[in-house]
Amino acid sequence: MEDYHGMWAELGLDLERHDEFLEGLGPAYQEIYLNQEFRPKGMEYFDFTTSEIHGLRIKELLELKKKGHKIVGTFCVYVPEEIVMAARGVWVGVCGGSQFSIPDAERILPSNLCPLIKSAFGFMEAKTSPYYQVPDFFVGEATCDGKKKVWEIFGNYVPFYTMEIPNSKSYMGKRLWLDEVIKFKEKMERESGVSITPEELEEKIQLINRKRRTLARFFDLRKADPPPISGKDALLVSQIAYYDDPERFTTKVNVLCDELEEKVQKGMGVVKKGTPRIMISGCPFALPFWKLHHTVESSKAVVVCEESCVGTRYFTNPVDEGCPTLEDKFKAIADRYLKINCSCFTPNEERIEEIARYVRDFKVDGVILFTLQFCLTYSIECIKVQKALKRFNVPVLEIETDYGEQDVGQLQTRIEAFIEQIS
Amino acid sequence: MFGGIDIGSRTVKIVVMENGEVRDFQVRNSGYDPYAQASELASELIKAYKPKRLVATGYGRHAFEVDFAHSVITEIKAHSLGARYLCPNCRTVIDVGGQDSKGISLNEKGRVINFRMNDRCAAGTGRFLEIMAKTLGFSIEEFGKEALSAEESVKINSMCTVFAESEVISLISRRVPLLSIALGVHKAIADRISSLIGRLNLSPDVVFTGGVANNICVHRLLERKLKQKILVPRHPEIVGAMGAAIEAGTA
Numbered sequence: 041m042e043d044y045h046g047m048w049a050e051l052g053l054d055l056e057r058h059d060e061f062l063e064g065l066g067p068a069y070q071e072i073y074l075n076q077e078f079r080p081k082g083m084e085y086f087d088f089t090t091s092e093i094h095g096l097r098i099k100e101l102l103e104l105k106k107k108g109h110k111i112v113g114t115f116c117v118y119v120p121e122e123i124v125m126a127a128r129g130v131w132v133g134v135c136g137g138s139q140f141s142i143p144d145a146e147r148i149l150p151s152n153l154c155p156l157i158k159s160a161f162g163f164m165e166a167k168t169s170p171y172y173q174v175p176d177f178f179v180g181e182a183t184c185d186g187k188k189k190v191w192e193i194f195g196n197y198v199p200f201y202t203m204e205i206p207n208s209k210s211y212m213g214k215r216l217w218l219d220e221v222i223k224f225k226e227k228m229e230r231e232s233g234v235s236i237t238p239e240e241l242e243e244k245i246q247l248i249n250r251k252r253r254t255l256a257r258f259f260d261l262r263k264a265d266p267p268p269i270s271g272k273d274a275l276l277v278s279q280i281a282y283y284d285d286p287e288r289f290t291t292k293v294n295v296l297c298d299e300l301e302e303k304v305q306k307g308m309g310v311v312k313k314g315t316p317r318i319m320i321s322g323c324p325f326a327l328p329f330w331k332l333h334h335t336v337e338s339s340k341a342v343v344v345c346e347e348s349c350v351g352t353r354y355f356t357n358p359v360d361e362g363c364p365t366l367e368d369k370f371k372a373i374a375d376r377y378l379k380i381n382c383s384c385f386t387p388n389e390e391r392i393e394e395i396a397r398y399v400r401d402f403k404v405d406g407v408i409l410f411t412l413q414f415c416l417t418y419s420i421e422c423i424k425v426q427k428a429l430k431r432f433n434v435p436v437l438e439i440e441t442d443y444g445e446q447d448v449g450q451l452q453t454r455i456e457a458f459i460e461q462i463s
Numbered sequence: 464m465f466g467g468i469d470i471g472s473r474t475v476k477i478v479v480m481e482n483g484e485v486r487d488f489q490v491r492n493s494g495y496d497p498y499a500q501a502s503e504l505a506s507e508l509i510k511a512y513k514p515k516r517l518v519a520t521g522y523g524r525h526a527f528e529v530d531f532a533h534s535v536i537t538e539i540k541a542h543s544l545g546a547r548y549l550c551p552n553c554r555t556v557i558d559v560g561g562q563d564s565k566g567i568s569l570n571e572k573g574r575v576i577n578f579r580m581n582d583r584c585a586a587g588t589g590r591f592l593e594i595m596a597k598t599l600g601f602s603i604e605e606f607g608k609e610a611l612s613a614e615e616s617v618k619i620n621s622m623c624t625v626f627a628e629s630e631v632i633s634l635i636s637r638r639v640p641l642l643s644i645a646l647g648v649h650k651a652i653a654d655r656i657s658s659l660i661g662r663l664n665l666s667p668d669v670v671f672t673g674g675v676a677n678n679i680c681v682h683r684l685l686e687r688k689l690k691q692k693i694l695v696p697r698h699p700e701i702v703g704a705m706g707a708a709i710e711a712g713t714a
């Protein structure tokens with residue numbers, strides 16, 4: 041592997057602590073990922089990308105930046121990717137998924153705050169990840185209370201833009217959101233000095249749609265019994281989607297899918313046919329949060345679907361293609377994004393319908409409702425989801441956890457007991 | 464002959480069963496090294512009874528599987544099997560051990576259909592009681608009986624073991640009668656357990672297992688709170704190990 045210390049130093053990283061962070065990841069990756077059996081060959085690319093995520097990918101981003109592309113750090117799947125790209129920008133998801141940076145965040149932020157927010161803030165503040173040094177600016181969104189208030193603080197450190205997301209999908213909510221999409225387009229144009237043309241936008245809509253359809257194809261393959269890929273590997277693919285070049289990513293996921301298709305045809309899988317199938321539903325899984333999947337898959341079960349922003353919510357519903365005018369295209373984009381069923385909306389009945397559909401399609405034996413600690417919206421919504429799933433007779437386990445390791449023993453017992461219950 | 468071992472955070476329990484009867488059992492403090500205690504107990508048992516199979520449960524189960532056990536089951540399944548064996552109509556198990564408390568719902572056939580378990584902290588567990596008994600100067604064996612004789616109780620507000628301990632100390636220094644504090648402590652733990660299991664269907668028979676079930680005050684307070692008769696088997700602390708032994712006999 042190339043030595044990137046020069047690049048990291050130039051970015052102003054705290055080299056010593058950054059090394060410490062990377063050194064911790066290696067053994068975890070070995071244990072959680074590389075020790076798996078029957079891994080598809082197509083995962084090699086994702087192993088490589090993960091290992092180079094602070095290296096080669098950063099180098100690429102810096103080169104793009106030199107060529108005049110704007111690097112945009114984002115925290116939510118509501119920030120329209122195609123608009124960023126149509127204005128010659130690069131969209132990178134930079135949510136935090138590690139315990140490592142949380143003590144740094146807690147020096148400033150309250151500790152009873154969602155770990156995803158704290159982790160991102162900590163990496164930024166202590167300069168322990170290049171993803172907070174490279175972007176030209178960051179886009180936050182007014183979704184949950186934690187995020188929207190932390191963005192105000194974030195903005196004291198780095199250039200920051202906040203999109204307003206409506207609280208409901210009402211008529212007024214839709215109008216507000218379309219307005220926000222247009223305002224964001226203008227912001228992107230100001231930043232990059234280009235005006236978005238209909239051709240350029242259409243091209244990017246189609247590009248991101250291809251990525252979405254490919255991920256949908258990938259998830260479809262997990263419906264097989266036995267599934268041809270572990271939940272952990274599938275999770276990694278969903279996580280890399282936030283970092284990688286969309287064109288290349290799509291190609292690589294398709295290559296992986298070809299391989300998986302063959303396996304499915306031959307009835308080959310990563311586990312025995314009939315292994316209990318788990319869906320995890322709830323909060324996002326920011327890289328490198330693998331704890332929950334790892335615990336499930338070490339307990340004689342397999343994860344077949346994530347109803348999550350790192351999962352189905354990222355790719356369901358393409359944007360309408362071929363809309364005649366620029367205005368129509370923005371409308372199509374706004375419409376598509378507002379179909380994402382995030383618990384920050386009220387009401388959010390569509391999410392429950394979506395979950396019920398996945399339970400059927402993915403032949404799910406049990407659902408784990410996953411909440412990151414202190415995430416109020418998802419944790420309260422568990423009550424409704426649980427009630428609905430009871431009607432369908434689907435066993436449910438609620439798990440609230442954070443990025444730390446201290447509850448691993450407890451988690452293991454609860455998850456194993458859940459799997460005993462449904463086997 | 465079949466054996467079950469329950470490696471808990473505070474104690475290690477081992478049970479030997481033959482033809483559906485308990486032949487022998489032992490309980491030992493886990494001390495600093497629960498695994499060493501468990502290995503010693505298991506070696507003695509294997510020598511004495513030569514069980515056909517040995518199943519492990521409890522939080523140390525996985526470490527143990529490698530060397531001794533034929534298979535492992537979780538405490539949830541173990542307590543369900545054990546409670547069901549002792550009480551064939553059991554539909555709800557409340558298990559309160561050294562560091563965990565759990566509520567388990569069973570269907571008519573005795574299968575687990577739902578369960579709740581405390582999160583990472585020790586509030587509402589045996590450890591909480593132990594620390595409070597010590598702070599108040601009671602022996603753990605007498606703590607429940609004494610508390611039950613109190614005429615009044617004070618409210619303990621802290622859920623956290625550490626904060627509750629300082630709360631208790633300040634009550635003592637304010638000369639609140641020890642018995643009232645003791646009853647308050649028991650009420651706090653009973654509240655905690657009942658809110659944990661509150662979301663379950665508490666169908667009868669309700670069986671209370673784990674070391675804390677030996678505490679008559681927690682037992683009575685829970686009955687009052689849940690408005691249900693609660694059955695406590697003899698030696699409730701070995702029900703998990705019994706369940707493991709039953710699993711060993713059926714697997």
Ligand code: SF4
Pocket residue numbers: 115116117118183184323324349380382383384
């Ligand atoms: S969970 Fe909601 S706020 Fe978080 S990334 Fe998804 S849509 Fe955005």
Ligand code: SF4
Pocket residue numbers: 154155156157183184185186187323324384412414415416417418
């Ligand atoms: S997981 Fe919940 S609390 Fe955390 S950022 Fe997302 S919506 Fe907010």
